[in-house]
Each structure stands twice: as C-alpha cells, then as structure tokens.
Amino acid sequence: MELSEAVRRRRMVRSYDPSREVDGACLDRLLREALRAPSAGFAQGRELLVLRRAQERELFWRLTAEHGAPPPRAGAGDGGGRWLAGMRTAPVLVVVLSSPATYLERYAEPDKGWTDRDPGRWPVPYWDVDAGMAAHQLLLSAVDAGLGACFFGVPSGAHAAVRESFGVPAERRLVGVVSLGHPAPDRRSPSLRRGRRPAAEVVHDGRYGGGWPAG
Numbered sequence: 333m334e335l336s337e338a339v340r341r342r343r344m345v346r347s348y349d350p351s352r353e354v355d356g357a358c359l360d361r362l363l364r365e366a367l368r369a370p371s372a373g374f375a376q377g378r379e380l381l382v383l384r385r386a387q388e389r390e391l392f393w394r395l396t397a398e399h400g401a402p403p404p405r406a407g408a409g410d411g412g413g414r415w416l417a418g419m420r421t422a423p424v425l426v427v428v429l430s431s432p433a434t435y436l437e438r439y440a441e442p443d444k445g446w447t448d449r450d451p452g453r454w455p456v457p458y459w460d461v462d463a464g465m466a467a468h469q470l471l472l473s474a475v476d477a478g479l480g481a482c483f484f485g486v487p488s489g490a491h492a493a494v495r496e497s498f499g500v501p502a503e504r505r506l507v508g509v510v511s512l513g514h515p516a517p518d519r520r521s522p523s524l525r526r527g528r529r530p531a532a533e534v535v536h537d538g539r540y541g542g543g544w545p546a547g
Contacts, residue, residue, distance in 0.1 A: 345480025377434030400487020
C-alpha cells in the first residue's frame, strides 16, 4: 500500500472482530516499524508494553475503570459505555511509554553538552512527542496490514495502578494506548461532524496568517 493511501484510509477503529486474533508475525512487524519512528538525539526513550493475553487486557480495563473515568475518545452521551464495549473487543493493546530520564542522560553526553540534566531546558517534552510519533507510526502500519487501530489515553487516576500491576518503572510516563485488531462495523464518530479544517485555514505561508492556497 502506498503511504498516501494509508494516510487517507487511517481512522480510529473502536470495534473489533473478537473471533480473529492478530497474527504474531504481523504484530511483531508492526511493533518493529513503530520503533523506527524518529527520536530526539536518537535517544529512543520510548517503549511499548504489549497486552495480548485475555487476562492482561481484562486487568488493564478493570484498573482503568476502577481508578478513573473513561479515557479520552469515549463515546458522547452514553458515559463511554458503547465506546468501552467496542474497545474491549480489541485482541491487542499496546501501551506507549516514554522515559524522560533517557533524554536527559542522552543530552548530557559530550556531543550535546547539557551536563546539568535540567528538564527545564526542553521547550516541549520531546520524550512524549517521540512516543506519539511511534504511536502514529503504529497506526499507519496497522492500516497497511489491513488492521484497525485506535489511540486513546489512560485516565490520570489509573496511571499508578497500571504501572504497578504491569511492573512498569515509576519514572516511565504512560503516553497512551493503541488498540489493534481486525475491524468490525462500528458507528461513525460524531466528532467528525465538525469537519476537517482546510489547509488554507491552518497552514501559514511565511508568516502566521499568511494563508495557503485552497486546494
């Protein structure tokens, strides 16, 4: 599949065929492709926690239900119940983690030279940015493999419980989760009624407000 086609076809899939597992070799390929996403200083301070066994996924969903409201992207008007019912059918959950310390250590090396390891030097938390890039690469690779995927957040109140239950070090940040599986029919997200903002409105040529030709 051409990259441009994968970009156009990508959507957040919130319901999966529970009778179809994700092939192990395919999953391995998707994860390795995700890890080829760029990272600042080639620090590679992002990790993937793969939950592909029923008991692991059930534990994750129980923890997020017990320790917080439904995560972002929950369905409107039903308290997230419809969204949650669909998402629980995903045979694979990939928790995307970031490690700030890995970046602070990397940029204290001689070729970077920020020896004080001060996170305040960073204008934005690139550890989370890079984790997001890996997640997006996983979303596109899923489309290329004929799978469905969705990125969603972990409720803030559940972060500590998820880390403890799955042995994740306390200094790792839970950036989000990618669900993977064979898509099942689901309803179109009501958020799409907002429409896609045109490039002429959000792309600025040379100066903010400079506009971009309509196309």
